[in-house]
Amino acid sequence: MTKTIVIKGGTIVNRASEQALDLKIENGLVAQVGKNLKGDVQLDASGCIVASGFVDLHAHLREPGQEEAETIETGSRAGALGGYTALVAMPNTDPPQDSVAVIDFVREQGKRAGLVDVVPSGCITLGRQGESLAPMAELSAAGVSLFTDDGSGVQDASLMRRALEYAKGLGVTLAQHCEVAELTKGAVMNECQCCTNLGLPGWPAIAEELMVFRDIELVRITGAAMHFLHLSTKRSVELVRAAKRDGLPVTAEVTPHHLSLTEELLASFDPVFKVNPPLRSMHDIAALKAGLIDGTIDAIATDHAPHPRRDKEMSLDMAPPGMLGLETALGVVLAEGACEVRDVVALMSWNPAKIARIDDRHGLDLVAGAVANICVFDPEIKWTIDPERMVSKSINTPYVGRNLQGRVRHTIFNGATTVVDGQAQR
Numbered sequence: 001m002t003k004t005i006v007i008k009g010g011t012i013v014n015r016a017s018e019q020a021l022d023l024k025i026e027n028g029l030v031a032q033v034g035k036n037l038k039g040d041v042q043l044d045a046s047g048c049i050v051a052s053g054f055v056d057l058h059a060h061l062r063e064p065g066q067e068e069a070e071t072i073e074t075g076s077r078a079g080a081l082g083g084y085t086a087l088v089a090m091p092n093t094d095p096p097q098d099s100v101a102v103i104d105f106v107r108e109q110g111k112r113a114g115l116v117d118v119v120p121s122g123c124i125t126l127g128r129q130g131e132s133l134a135p136m137a138e139l140s141a142a143g144v145s146l147f148t149d150d151g152s153g154v155q156d157a158s159l160m161r162r163a164l165e166y167a168k169g170l171g172v173t174l175a176q177h178c179e180v181a182e183l184t185k186g187a188v189m190n191e192c193q194c195c196t197n198l199g200l201p202g203w204p205a206i207a208e209e210l211m212v213f214r215d216i217e218l219v220r221i222t223g224a225a226m227h228f229l230h231l232s233t234k235r236s237v238e239l240v241r242a243a244k245r246d247g248l249p250v251t252a253e254v255t256p257h258h259l260s261l262t263e264e265l266l267a268s269f270d271p272v273f274k275v276n277p278p279l280r281s282m283h284d285i286a287a288l289k290a291g292l293i294d295g296t297i298d299a300i301a302t303d304h305a306p307h308p309r310r311d312k313e314m315s316l317d318m319a320p321p322g323m324l325g326l327e328t329a330l331g332v333v334l335a336e337g338a339c340e341v342r343d344v345v346a347l348m349s350w351n352p353a354k355i356a357r358i359d360d361r362h363g364l365d366l367v368a369g370a371v372a373n374i375c376v377f378d379p380e381i382k383w384t385i386d387p388e389r390m391v392s393k394s395i396n397t398p399y400v401g402r403n404l405q406g407r408v409r410h411t412i413f414n415g416a417t418t419v420v421d422g423q424a425q426r
């Protein structure tokens with residue numbers, strides 16, 4: 001007999017309802033929603049939202065190849081603490097995720113850790129070299145439904161067009177890291193007045209926007225589904241808004257850091273603030289937030305990018321870009337007050353589950369019969385992070401000392417607790 005779990009005293013947020021009810025879990029599924037439920041294990045959820053578990057479309061788990069920064073297990077644990085029940089693993093591993101062998105390895109390591117669903121993305125091009133297509137049909141047959149060369153964008157427009165044509169036939173989605181490489185050589189931070197003052201090479205907004213524009217037009221002629229990763233500029237949001245108005249099958253994400261941090265932070269020369277695409281201006285942040293509210297932006301994704309300490313101790317120009325995200329995403333997003341709690345659930349669970357095509361088991365309404373992938377969080381609680389207590393293998397978070405709001409209390413993955421009272425269970 002498996003133990004039954006009852007989540008007591010919270011507010012269950014579903015698409016069409018918000019109800020103060022208990023929720024009972026049995027055999028991996030939601031067994032019952034109702035009043036005064038009893039079970040073998042009781043989880044207190046007073047003051048909390050009970051919603052479907054979060055789905056991150058953008059996690060760099062670093063395994064295989066850079067286990068010093070993160071492993072699939074440590075990344076999964078960080079995800080569980082952040083309320084996630086599924087993570088899409090980015091393909092810029094070593095070797096990259098361009099073969100069935102590597103895809104199977106990543107998925108198996110995910111199962112072994114057993115803390116979240118690890119959903120491997122596949123490369124668009126072989127070795128992420130941008131020269132020839134990865135075996136997309138084979139990878140699709142192995143269960144890959146999201147393809148990306150993230151870390152870099154596919155520069156060759158003709159290759160990208162061909163990839164979209166294949167994607168259309170296979171019924172998969174391509175996800176682009178939008179960056180025209182010629183425009184960002186040596187770039188360290190956003191191209192702006194402050195980068196000129198600091199004497200640092202700038203990463204211009206147009207390097208992103210040109211590729212967003214190009215890919216929207218390629219979607220228009222191919223009809224394939226396209227997801228835009230970590231959009232960071234005002235004009236990118238406008239382009240996607242217009243594409244959606246035209247009925248094109250495009251979706252987009254933003255990161256918590258692009259919603260909360262600005263370019264001026266680079267004046268500290270601290271590499272913890274170096275990220276790709278770079279932190280932008282208040283102007284861009286306002287546009288990204290407007291995009292969240294009007295539905296132009298579909299998802300909040302972390303771009304969780306762990307780096308070992310010594311890599312982030314290099315000088316600003318040498319240090320690799322990227323920052324941690326999984327354990328702080330909810331706290332950053334709610335602290336920003338960019339949207340309502342219900343929108344946060346849509347942006348961090350319902351919509352990304354659909355984009356990743358895992359909405360048969362994630363991002364579900366919590367009703368009897370649904371797979372029990374659940375996040376219970378207190379949307380009001382204020383907290384600051386304790387770097388010593390973070391479970392990621394790396395420590396490159398920019399949020400030390402910052403006030404966050406909203407914290408995960410419990411996470412349930414496939415009917416089993418992975419986090420109870422803010423503590424990882426395994």
Ligand SMILES: [Zn+2]
Nearest residue numbers: 150151177229
């Ligand atoms: Zn990227």
